[in-house]
Amino acid sequence: MDTKYYVTTPIYYVNDKPHIGHAYTTILADVLANYHRLLGTPTYFLTGTDEHGQKVQQAAEKNGISAQEQCDQTVVRFQELWKRLEISNDDFIRTTEYRHKKIVQEVLQDLYDRDEIYRAEYEGWYCVGCERFFTEKDLVEGNCPECGRKVDAIVETNYFFRMSHYQQWLIEYIETHPEFIQPDFRANETLGFLKNNELQDLCISRPKSRLAWGIELPFDSDFVTYVWFDALLNYITAIGYKSDDDMFKKWWPVNHQLIGKDILTTHTVYWPTMLKAMGVELPKTVFAHGWWLTGRTKMSKSLGNVVNPMEMIDRYGVDAFRYFLIAEMTLGQDASFTEEAFVRRYNSDLANDLGNLLSRTSNMLGRYCDGKFPAIGNDAVADGPEKELWDAVQQAVTDMEASIGSMHLNGGIASVLAAVRKVNQYFEIKQPWTLAKEGRTEEVETTLAVAAEALRVSSALLYPVMPERMGELRTLFGLGMPDMEHLRVFGVIKAGSEVPKTDPLFPRVELPKEEKPPKPSEKENAVTEKQEKPEGVITYDDVMNVKLRTAKILEAEKVEGADKLLKLQVEVGEEKRQLIAGIAQHYSAEEVVGKTIVIVANLKPAKIRGVESQGMLLCASVGKELRLITVDGELPASGAAVK
Template sequence: MSEKPSKYYVTTPIYYVNDKPHIGHSYTTILADVLANYHRLLDVPTHFLTGTDEHGQKVQQAADANGITPQEQCDQTVVRFQELWKRLEIKNDDFIRTTEPRHKKVVQETLQELFDRDEIYKAEYEGWYCVGCERFFTEKDLVEGNCPECGRPVDKIIESNYFFRMSKYQDWLIDYIESNPGFIQPAFRANETLGFLKNKELQDLCISRPKARLAWGIELPFDADFVTYVWFDALINYISAVGYKSDEEQFKKWWPCSTHLIGKDILTTHTVYWPTMLKAMNVAMPESIFAHGWWLTGRTKMSKSLGNVVNPMDMIDNYGVDAFRYFLIAEMTLGQDASFTEEAFVKRYNADLANDLGNVTNRVLNMISRYCGDKMPAPAKDAGFDTALDDALWKDTVAVAEEMGPMISNMKLDASVGLVMSAVRKINVYLQERAPWSLAKQEGSEAEVAHCLYTAAECLRVCAALLYPVMPAKMLELRTALGMADAKPHLGKLAEFGVLIPGSEISQPGALFPRIEAKKVDGASSSVAKEQKPAKKNQKSEIKNQKSADGLITFDQVMNVKLKTAVVLEAEKIEGADKLLKLQIDLGEEKRQLVAGIALHYAPEDLVGKTIVVVANLKPAKLRGVKSEGMLLCASIGDNLKLVTVEGDLGPGAAVK
């Protein structure tokens, strides 16, 4: 791993409590949790802050609509966030609510200090106000008369208010951003902010709301007729939570923040409002502000009004928390938008987790159980055999661990996860090349089989450690199955070969990631809350009742046949049957026995290790009294017969379409 920092302080935005959390909230919080987990495993002092934004007009309106007080609205809704974070295995160090006394006190002290230094003044204001964004805009800011940020209608308001002298910091902020290229990330977001600052005159920021219009907020300490503008209040949470104006030692320990994680829709508030506020307060700037993209449904932004919002609770219930976390991290390139469909989720789950990681785990543990009596084998100290493949696999795996540090520092989490999955696939390729099942049949090969399986297990241990921050529960389960008493990994010790203890008891965790059949994502089980168009009444029955003509079959008939890849583990002739072979195959989630009439074309030893294609949902039958659970596919012309196989290193259990 790369050189570790002295401390790591990461924040999410604090979330509005006017409604229940959705996938956008989940993604930012999971992202922060993964970053915090990586740093904790490096023994870096880490502080992870999240929380809720509980003041402002949207909260008051939600409370009015529900017939309760704003505080009751906050108290009822905040629980939804806290419960979801527990379900998502989020390990935040602090959860701040802006209605807490510790926060309100700091906001009021900060306001008073800025007012006393003439950084805040009172003036008459006329402008256009967006309730959704809780921001004022000038006439020229509007887009076709609507809010330039969210597109909603705006209201014209004339009133007295208090203003923060934000405009006087415009030139300073431009210079600061240009002099600190890592301050706003990705770089194109910094250019976006610079374009905003260079192409228009920065206005002073209205930081109050009259109680006559909005009573729900933190009262201004110097004027009891006003409350604080919600954004001025909310942004201060990043410092009030770590001891600003209350615990100087704690504040020095954590500030400046290492990474503010935000969605791109709140870029201006975090890269213009927040830095100028801190400058006026004489507080150091955060080290970086990282704006990620939006989750889309197809090409459309998720929106409650469109009815296409993904419910995180449904995804967890349907597929498990670790798989959900993995998909969000692996699917989005940080900074860019990403599309969420349940079809894409299932495709990545089956490919990465069921076929690759789950399959390699099953293969390694099953072979250790079979050939080493459920005990972790010992590596060879002075091998009397060629270890080139073993050494190359370990070298490649360690290289992945070393590359991940810079990737995480550069916020390339999707690429880092992809790198680990490539290492997982290399373990599978290695097993195919080394073929320990064939070695085990050779006299005097015990040491070589043990070394092969130990090497594969060690590489799997490293991959599990690197994926632990993303999928903590499943990777603890995997590492425990490898016989590790201290299942929680330490990322700084990954390059040591020989961590797994020979002779330790391994266990069989079953299918870590059971394959998801496509039918599970059809219809009512969908986790995307969108309006479904009713199907035409007779459409299904018409397709079903189509009669074949000239030997043609319907689409439904084709889709009823489930073809999957399988790896041949063992093969032997059936006594008294010249054409039949009995095969033991690995289908990823399970082992099966097949009987195939290919003995005149293939010797048993030629089949072991091959990846073949089988009909996986064929009703079991007996051939010559031997049970057969499926059928393999072959192609033939005359007497020339060849097995249907697949290219590349695709493991068992992959759907053939």
């Protein structure tokens, strides 16, 4: 295990409001930092903003304010969003701060004194949007190869870093340090670039006549430094480079520098050669994650398909947003963001599995254990279904630990959710509602205690992703902040602790319903020829007109004033429905929750005892005996057609 953990995000440019790309990288860093804190590893998490450059200067001029005022107004958007997203960064660095600018100038002077930086005339093509120079061969049909915009021909004197001297060294370093660039295929991209191109020296300045908003070169007051020797140095200026030796030695080298794949060259070519020239150890790992796409299209402000994190938070909550981003993307690969996919995962993982399990457990503790956590021995999980469940929970702990080291967080989360589903299956095996009817109180208490302990461990494993909601879950069981020490221990919840009933942790959500096209008229559907058929016999078409679907029972309660009726909330595919069923004398409310049943999905809604029922469930009966028709085995989703 690492003796310390230092994680960074890129510093974000303050030319516009933050979008999902900014939010994702920052949430990812936060989750990694939280997991390492859970493991008891000393942790430092840095993020911040890049506040110099031509676009900031142009925006300030347009708004009639100073460049510093422009930065001060825009940076607040990032700081407010990070607060809303529950980001636990230890520092937020701004490149306009004195602590940063001072060290940048010291580094520049040192490199200039050692002839690592020199002055020369430059002739090339400049993209204002990207703030980069390109050679003639770099251009694509005469335009910027990065953004496609028109470029300007420029001849001017500038200062250059001798990056070309380090080409062969960097190739050898990457080949002998496979952990330096991750995932592996990103390392291959960088190696391909280095082996197939002659590395040029890097222009690191802009004349003040063209760009005044930047850190002045200490050896030439007519120039400011450009982004490379400004923004990139934030990763070390923030932790004491040349200002606090003890702090710098404690945290450097950084364990994970998280970046988007679009800034791979900057961080795997420019940055390591800069550090080599400075005599500073390289990062342990630069990890490049993929892009969020809308369908198969990259999110882009120009296309108008960028997801606004604030809107998603307002609509669905902070923790659900954090959960989706971490659970949905395989690190290193691109991922697609649609609101439909978000709602589907939210309802499946959070509302149905995790939230429903907590409701069932707390409600049964209230009904069968007087709302208090029962006293049971540590040997409760020694064998049988209890051991099988606890083993699944412990496997989730193992998998999550491994996923942190391998940067496969979505896999770790999937293992935790598998353990949560195992608890729901455990309830179906043990049926505590039946045990309670039979007076087997000790078995009921054991069943509910084991389920609650499994929830406790699961909440700890998911706490780094969803600190607010998992904190609420843990408070319900009288627990505080999680720690790794107790994840392997059974029997942590204190006997006698009051467990109050709780509102749904993750209430189900629905997308706005689309308007359906008008139905064909009766005339259009009229049967032109009436066919004779024997009495009591139905045709194939009659059968096909009855739509049988699977449905998962999410909630159940008795209908007031009706001994025989249960009111059920069921999930049919993406839809939530209410059914009234005359099964209360055969099944308790707790007993039916979680079952996958078969319903007639296209039955006309009817009111029963004043309560609307949107369908009919199927049962089998012999005499006074009645049993629900259920599905044999697990299906990936409700709403499946019954054939």
